[in-house]
Amino acid sequence: MAKRKKREDELGAIEVMSKIKKSRVRYVQLWFTDVLGFLKGITISPRELARALGHGLGFDGSSIEGFARIEESDMVVKPDPGSFAVLPWEVQGERAARMFCDVYTPDGKPVEFDPRQVLRRVVSKAKKMGFSLYAGCELECFYFQNGEEPSLLDRGGYFDLTPTSLPEKVREETIVALEKLGVGVEYSHHEVSPSQHEIDLHYTDALTMADNVVTCRFVARQVAKRHNIHCTFMPKPIFGVNGSGMHTHISLFRNGRNAFYSAKDDMNLSPICRHFIAGVLKYAPEITAITNQWVNSYKRLVPGFEAPVYVSWARVNRSALVRVPAFSPTRPEAARIEYRSPDPACNPYLAFAVIFAAGLKGVEEKMPLAPPTTDNIYRMTEEERAQARIACLPKDLSEAIRLTEKSELVRSTLGDELFTFFLRNKRQEWDEYKAQVTEFEIKRYLPIL
Numbered sequence: 001m002a003k004r005k006k007r008e009d010e011l012g013a014i015e016v017m018s019k020i021k022k023s024r025v026r027y028v029q030l031w032f033t034d035v036l037g038f039l040k041g042i043t044i045s046p047r048e049l050a051r052a053l054g055h056g057l058g059f060d061g062s063s064i065e066g067f068a069r070i071e072e073s074d075m076v077v078k079p080d081p082g083s084f085a086v087l088p089w090e091v092q093g094e095r096a097a098r099m100f101c102d103v104y105t106p107d108g109k110p111v112e113f114d115p116r117q118v119l120r121r122v123v124s125k126a127k128k129m130g131f132s133l134y135a136g137c138e139l140e141c142f143y144f145q146n147g148e149e150p151s152l153l154d155r156g157g158y159f160d161l162t163p164t165s166l167p168e169k170v171r172e173e174t175i176v177a178l179e180k181l182g183v184g185v186e187y188s189h190h191e192v193s194p195s196q197h198e199i200d201l202h203y204t205d206a207l208t209m210a211d212n213v214v215t216c217r218f219v220a221r222q223v224a225k226r227h228n229i230h231c232t233f234m235p236k237p238i239f240g241v242n243g244s245g246m247h248t249h250i251s252l253f254r255n256g257r258n259a260f261y262s263a264k265d266d267m268n269l270s271p272i273c274r275h276f277i278a279g280v281l282k283y284a285p286e287i288t289a290i291t292n293q294w295v296n297s298y299k300r301l302v303p304g305f306e307a308p309v310y311v312s313w314a315r316v317n318r319s320a321l322v323r324v325p326a327f328s329p330t331r332p333e334a335a336r337i338e339y340r341s342p343d344p345a346c347n348p349y350l351a352f353a354v355i356f357a358a359g360l361k362g363v364e365e366k367m368p369l370a371p372p373t374t375d376n377i378y379r380m381t382e383e384e385r386a387q388a389r390i391a392c393l394p395k396d397l398s399e400a401i402r403l404t405e406k407s408e409l410v411r412s413t414l415g416d417e418l419f420t421f422f423l424r425n426k427r428q429e430w431d432e433y434k435a436q437v438t439e440f441e442i443k444r445y446l447p448i449l
Contacts (some may be wrong), residue, residue: 012081013053016099020046023086026094030057030077031214032101033115034065035422036293037347039218041098042077043091049099053079056104061111065425075111077101083211088180089222098181100211113418115349119207122353122413126360131252131259133356136186136203136336137213139344140244141220142195142237143167147230150237156190166227171197174216174223181219183212192306193241203249203336206352213246213348235292235343236299243300243307246344248355249325251336252276252363261332267315268329271366277313277322277337278369279362280355284311284321284341286407287354288393289400289426290414291342295433298396300343303378308340311391312373319377321393341393350414350422357413398430 020028028049030042042057051057061075083100090096103114110117126133143166145151154165162168168190175185184202191198199220201212217233224231236243252259252272260273292301300307306318314320321341327334342351361367370389377390394400401423404410411419 013050016053016079016081016084017046017050019084019086020049020097023097024095025086025097027091027096028079029087029091029096029098030079030101031098032077032103033214033347033349035113035115035347035350035418036065036425037115037214037345037350038065039214040064043096049079052077053081058106061103074106076104076106076108078104085181088177100214112415113421115347115353115418116207116210118414118418119210119349119353122356122360123205123207126252126356129360129363130254131360132254133206133352134203134251134253134336135206135209135352136201136249137209137348138198138200138245138247138249139213139216139220139233140191140196140198140246141231141233141344142193142244143170143197143224144195144230144232144237147232152195153229154190155194157194158190158192160190162190166229167195167197170224170227170229170231171199174220175199177219177223178216181215183215183219191242191244193238193243196242196244206356210348210352213344217344233344235294235297235345237296239299244344245300245307245340246342246346248339248342248352249336250276250339250355250359252359258333258335260337261335263329263332267324268327268332268335269324270335272363273335273337274369275362275365275367276359277324277362278367279359279365280322280337280339281311281313281369282362282367283354283358283407283409285391285393285400285403286410287358287404288341289397289404290354290410290422291346291351292400293346293397293426294343295397295429297343297345298394298400301341301393301395309393310377310385311393312377312388313337313369314372314374320373324372354410354413357409361409397426397433401426401430 027043032040056076056078058076060073079099079101087096087098102116103111123133143153153167154162156162171188178185186200186202188199220231260270262270301309308321312320313322315324323338325338339355405423
């Protein structure tokens with residue numbers, strides 16, 4: 001196995017160097033993310049890349065959020081040959097490319113708290129169970145005049161076509177740039193809120209999809225900046241309108257066939273799919289601090305703005321946390337579930353890792369699935385929801401942290417060190433938020449108290 005992997009890496013390196021020569025690339029950016037999902041990069045020459053493909057490139061891990069303590073700072077990034085793509089813009093006036101990297105220790109061991117390695121571990125576990133993991137994402141974002149305040153650039157609504165709108169033009173340019181980078185875009189459109197837009201990435205394997213989410217966020221901001229406007233994936237930048245989500249479509253494949261499909265079921269869902277949904281629902285409250293990691297994330301997760309806050313599943317009902325989108329029985333490959341709570345400001349590697357880990361746990365333990373919810377959950381009373389045993393997602397980051405810190409599933413998925421760092425970081429964020437005096441308090445209390 002090790003010899004085969006080494007041979008594959010050697011062939012991949014040869015192919016990459018051939019592409020660099022053919023495309024006349026002068027710079028290569030090595031990309032990876034910190035624990036919170038912020039993109040990091042190192043720019044090197046093709047000559048140095050040849051060495052990095054074989055032995056990796058050293059860097060100071062203690063300077064990256066959540067990566068290492070100062071006494072354990074030496075780390076190595078190793079480019080993934082399959083992620084090579086020529087950038088659709090120049091760097092310092094020259095043609096450049098990018099490659100995603102995995103992080104290792106100097107002696108060649110995968111670093112436990114590298115987010116990409118965390119997802120790789122879940123992919124590896126699924127493979128041992130006989131499954132391949134697939135995902136597709138709908139990324140919502142807002143375009144504003146600048147990054148200092150939520151100043152609107154259009155007044156459009158859902159599916160509105162505004163050909164003279166600057167955001168429309170920027171969104172279209174973003175899609176062109178993504179396609180040039182090899183990131184498939186299924187479609188895009190204006191979303192419900194003013195200045196809000198959506199880009200839907202084409203279904204692919206889970207690791208590539210996580211790479212594509214990171215790429216999409218970077219490219220969207222880059223293209224917007226070239227037009228002197230700001231693109232934000234902040235979950236809820238404007239009070240009183242819908243926030244930005246990242247609905248995530250998921251399926252498992254086995255031996256090239258969709259393991260979520262069954263011709264014998266009245267909903268065409270296999271027992272594996274039903275067990276997977278049951279696992280996701282069971283662990284949903286515990287994984288929410290990962291899929292919705294910011295204080296602001298919970299300003300979106302409130303009733304009344306199409307955001308899922310109730311732990312339930314349904315066939316078409318969009319008020320449920322897990323939805324089974326309609327698909328034709330003649331297209332079994334389209335069977336999938338849609339997990340609706342993540343927002344586009346999460347770390348996609350960690351978010352996918354815990355979502356798939358939860359679903360796979362359900363498959364392993366053959367968890368039973370309750371009947372789907374057919375009513376509009378938003379219109380149900382608290383007593384009706386309690387009678388239907390419909391729980392709520394955490395109401396704020398503090399509650400989400402408390403649930404996650406008790407979760408053996410999240411701890412085992414992330415690894416002890418990353419788990420501990422992540423929770424410590426989130427507690428600090430919550431403590432800083434609690435100490436703030438908000439505009440709401442000033443307007444409500446200053447005149448009367």
